Amino acid sequence: MKPRHLIPLIALVSLSAGPIAAQDGKTQAPPPSPSPGEIAAAAPATDWKDIAADDLLVMTLAPDAAGKLRKVLIQLLPAPFSQGWVGNIRTLARAHYWDGLAIYRVQDNYVTQWGDPEDDEKTARKKPDGLREMPESDYEAPFPVQARSAALAALPEGVGGREPYGGSPFFFQGWPVASAVLSDTPIKDAGSGKAMSGKAILAPAEQKAWPVHCYGMVGVARGQRPSTGDGSTLYTVIGHAPRHLDRNIALAGRVAEGMEHLSSLPRGPGAQGFYDDATMRVPIVSVRLASDLPAAEQPHVQYLSTESASFARYADARAHRRDPFFLAPADGADICNIPVPIRRRP
């Protein structure tokens, strides 16, 4: 057999549902364990959650060189995360702000970025009224320690809680997030006032969580501090998770479908991947909220509930691959190596 396939094209599926008692009384080998994809595909309909039409952007790009249509669906983050920027993005979409603008930056192993490539404020696209300026503090959202602990406890072994970044990662309503429990402020000795070793549990008002920069997450580009970006310029991650951007820039959503239209674009030859040559730009035909489209044109998309038993099995299988191809399970997976399954509603 030619070693053509890095992973078998069709996973072996046993005809038997479980171990079978052989004639000598011993059990035969169990059937091959399902792959993560097979677990997700077998999840009951109740484990899939509809994405509301108001939380879904439909971005239509100019056809590619072969004349093929390019549609990208972007799911917006739910409360309590980034709602100021998410609101701005809805305002911009309703104003048709992005129509006729472009993708103008693609940096390898980093980001694809779109918005107004025009640098001159006099000729730049006018923005709609009502955009809010959000504070940097909104890079995090209030999140009680108990909710975090419950979410972490629901994860299988090897997932969540053990990563080099500040904060423990987990899943919340379909999203990869992280939070910290310990304060950066050292504990002080009550008598002398001197800093002691060890760190305090965060006060309730300081208990926060934040979305993390996994592949396909969509963020709000910004300049140097203190601007936080208004949502008119967006980017998506097209390489290894740049987790150093967490809490330094607002995330607003993720690509739910059509990621290949953003990840496979030519890398920009300019510094940081900018398309200095304007002919490389990819024109944006339109960006609409699905809820503003005629009912017949609204895409119906679902994600696998990260609070479901199916997701727990899926995450466990990502961390401990037991399907036939694998010889040595990794015994763990970082949060961005467990992409949340998304599908069209059947």
Place this chain on the structure above:
Amino acid sequence: MKPRHLIPLIALVSLSAGPIAAQDGKTQAPPPSPSPGEIAAAAPATDWKDIAADDLLVMTLAPDAAGKLRKVLIQLLPAPFSQGWVGNIRTLARAHYWDGLAIYRVQDNYVTQWGDPEDDEKTARKKPDGLREMPESDYEAPFPVQARSAALAALPEGVGGREPYGGSPFFFQGWPVASAVLSDTPIKDAGSGKAMSGKAILAPAEQKAWPVHCYGMVGVARGQRPSTGDGSTLYTVIGHAPRHLDRNIALAGRVAEGMEHLSSLPRGPGAQGFYDDATMRVPIVSVRLASDLPAAEQPHVQYLSTESASFARYADARAHRRDPFFLAPADGADICNIPVPIRRRP
């Protein structure tokens, strides 16, 4: 100022070399900290190591639609890692095995794969004599615990040793690797022979390390077990690090230059990204060892020594971003978020 740039196009560079004593005797604010890229760019020539011409593959792809040349440089792994497969790859390159074959699989957020797209063994490209069949045990290489400890100790805080995957990651001669210290076999009570809690330190013969699947790493595709692949079909990682492939498939090198020619290809519409439509395939013009090219055509490439002080500063800056754009350093970085700097020899 328009928030056009996700990261400033040109980082602020202070005119002063360090803190300046002000007239009131206090020091002024220090100049902005250099970015990781600036640290690498400022590294002395002695911190850069030449990649030997025998360790460098030059893959030439058919020109793109615009007629532009596409060259990809691949650095092969050094001993003690994967040397059987690396030897096979040299044999295949010297036999001109890949000339006229193709890239025929691009799966989003996973891999780009090349070799012989022909599935029929009768019409498939004939392979050169002398290819070795390597055992799965060679997915790991002997690596003494002391060497691992020294490598880990040389890393800055927040880098190495704290990841969800089995094994602690570190850098070895320019490469991201990992190793485990504890045995999977439980310690047994000397008297009763019963398994006790806790794990034993691996015996010297079992002390191993292995290269890890970061963005741009090049691996040896294989079928189902027990085949390990002979090196004739290769892939590179074009998305988030698929660390579950570590120790399940052989790595043989990494893309040192020209990654954008592999990462920006159209994703295959077939299952697992295969180009079922043969017209999508990207023809390979030639693959040569740099050492087999005329001297004038040999590329001279260097990597930043991961044993150098410059690399320690670079890795520290990746884990604790202090350059002006960043507000909240991540306090850590996973091994694949610290890409080893590679450049043409100046």
